[in-house]
Amino acid sequence: SQQGEEDPQALSIQEGENATMNCSYKTSINNLQWYRQNSGRGLVHLILIRSNEREKHSGRLRVTLDTSKKSSSLLITASRAADTASYFCATDDLNNDMRFGAGTRLTVKP
Amino acid sequence: EAQVTQNPRYLITVTGKKLTVTCSQNMNHEYMSWYRQDPGLGLRQIYYSMNVEVTDKGDVPEGYKVSRKEKRNFPLILESPSPNQTSLYFCASSPGQGLGPQYFGPGTRLLVL
Numbered sequence: 446s447q448q449g450e451e452d453p454q455a456l457s458i459q460e461g462e463n464a465t466m467n468c469s470y471k472t473s474i475n476n477l478q479w480y481r482q483n484s485g486r487g488l489v490h491l492i493l494i495r496s497n498e499r500e501k502h503s504g505r506l507r508v509t510l511d512t513s514k515k516s517s518s519l520l521i522t523a524s525r526a527a528d529t530a531s532y533f534c535a536t537d538d539l540n541n542d543m544r545f546g547a548g549t550r551l552t553v554k555p
Numbered sequence: 556e557a558q559v560t561q562n563p564r565y566l567i568t569v570t571g572k573k574l575t576v577t578c579s580q581n582m583n584h585e586y587m588s589w590y591r592q593d594p595g596l597g598l599r600q601i602y603y604s605m606n607v608e609v610t611d612k613g614d615v616p617e618g619y620k621v622s623r624k625e626k627r628n629f630p631l632i633l634e635s636p637s638p639n640q641t642s643l644y645f646c647a648s649s650p651g652q653g654l655g656p657q658y659f660g661p662g663t664r665l666l667v668l
Binding site: 475478480485486487488489490493533537541542543544545546547548 | 647661664
């Protein structure tokens with residue numbers, strides 16, 4: 446069963462704009478991770494945020510976590526055409542089970 | 556280069572013909588896992604293994620078998636494939652369950668006729 450649910454399902458923006466994707470989940474977690482997938486390829490890990498952290502940065506990526514609302518957001522700043530991909534959140538729950546959401550399909554137009 | 560490899564990458568088969576998808580990792584990871592990805596459903600875990608000779612069911616294990624005889628290999632076996640097993644399959648590994656990010660293989664696209 447899915448744990449995380451991403452919102453929106455699809456997002457289309459112009460190069461240079463910021464992209465924000467949201468993830469909501471249902472049960473308590475140890476950490477939440479964001480992955481990227483180029484069409485038909487394997488997932489690539491982007492960033493991990495632990496349950497006791499509220500915000501984390503990595504290059505142009507900024508992730509926030511609100512455990513009281515059971516939600517997370519991924520912000521990609523100054524987007525590029527190469528950022529076009531699907532983005533998935535994955536939750537690692539207290540049983541160490543990892544579950545993925547259905548993903549957000551991001552299209553960045555040049 | 557640290558990686559997870561899967562073979563074959565593409566496979567077309569017929570209903571009932573046994574097949575095996577291999578997965579191998581060179582990072583000495585203890586935890587390995589198989590997922591299937593279907594449109595609109597994200598990734599769903601089929602089976603996972605926390606170490607050699609230790610395997611357990613994920614969310615969608617029906618119709619699949621796995622084995623973990625060596626640390627580096629975690630093959631997925633479909634004894635009698637059916638059309639509803641047509642999907643994109645990913646193998647992944649990590650140092651341990653709940654210990655950080657998973658490393659994914661390139662995927663195996665399976666079509667069962």
